[in-house]
Amino acid sequence: MKKLALKTTFIALSALFAFNSAAIAQDPVLGKEFIEVRQVPSAQKEVLEFFSFYCPHCYNFEMNYEIPDKIKADLPEGAVLKQYHVDFLGRQSKNLTRAWALAMALGAEDKVKRPLFEAAHNDQFKSMDDIRDVFIANGITAEQFDNGINSFAVNALVNKQEQALEEFKVRGVPTFLVNEQYQINGEGFSDSKSTNDFIQRYVDTALFLVK
Numbered sequence: 001m002k003k004l005a006l007k008t009t010f011i012a013l014s015a016l017f018a019f020n021s022a023a024i025a026q027d028p029v030l031g032k033e034f035i036e037v038r039q040v041p042s043a044q045k046e047v048l049e050f051f052s053f054y055c056p057h058c059y060n061f062e063m064n065y066e067i068p069d070k071i072k073a074d075l076p077e078g079a080v081l082k083q084y085h086v087d088f089l090g091r092q093s094k095n096l097t098r099a100w101a102l103a104m105a106l107g108a109e110d111k112v113k114r115p116l117f118e119a120a121h122n123d124q125f126k127s128m129d130d131i132r133d134v135f136i137a138n139g140i141t142a143e144q145f146d147n148g149i150n151s152f153a154v155n156a157l158v159n160k161q162e163q164a165l166e167e168f169k170v171r172g173v174p175t176f177l178v179n180e181q182y183q184i185n186g187e188g189f190s191d192s193k194s195t196n197d198f199i200q201r202y203v204d205t206a207l208f209l210v211k
Helices: 002-024 056-064 067-073 093-106 109-121 128-137 142-148 152-167 195-210
Strands: 034-036 046-051 080-085 175-178 182-184
Touching (some): 046 195, 067 080, 080 093, 093 142
Parallel strands (some): 046 080
Antiparallel strands (some): 175 182
């Protein structure tokens, strides 16, 4: 009888725990965690982040919270994560937008992204030459940089970033758009219980919307 009572209690507690977990894990809400910017989604399933190497919040999202990497790791098949650099934070922003276009053209984003964040965070960029040094120190040859930085492909990617920035009227970063239809609303996570809770909810919102 005692064993049966214990087993019954365990089952009841397990059911209660499962119920409470389900109650806590709620889907993101339109108007809170995200807003609609268009009625029709893009044909391509994607998460698009607008960021700046100079932005301290972007630095935290990338370097400390690893939010873009966490989103990318769990995207459904066929969906992609794109990151576009903005040029409205002054200093070497325009050169960094062009340099980021070169990184995209070379498929070298993962090689240079963190070093560029670190250098910009420490205000080490005074000219394109300083940016070039970071590329060369991280696996891009001088020839690749010099031949590519003003190439047709890079010019096209610079224009693509600038046009998207204007099209979606981005005025602050980091800004995350999902399927060109929804924008994640950072203020909607102000009730997060901890940094880890904020990170998980932010990532879950992106994945919820992209699916």
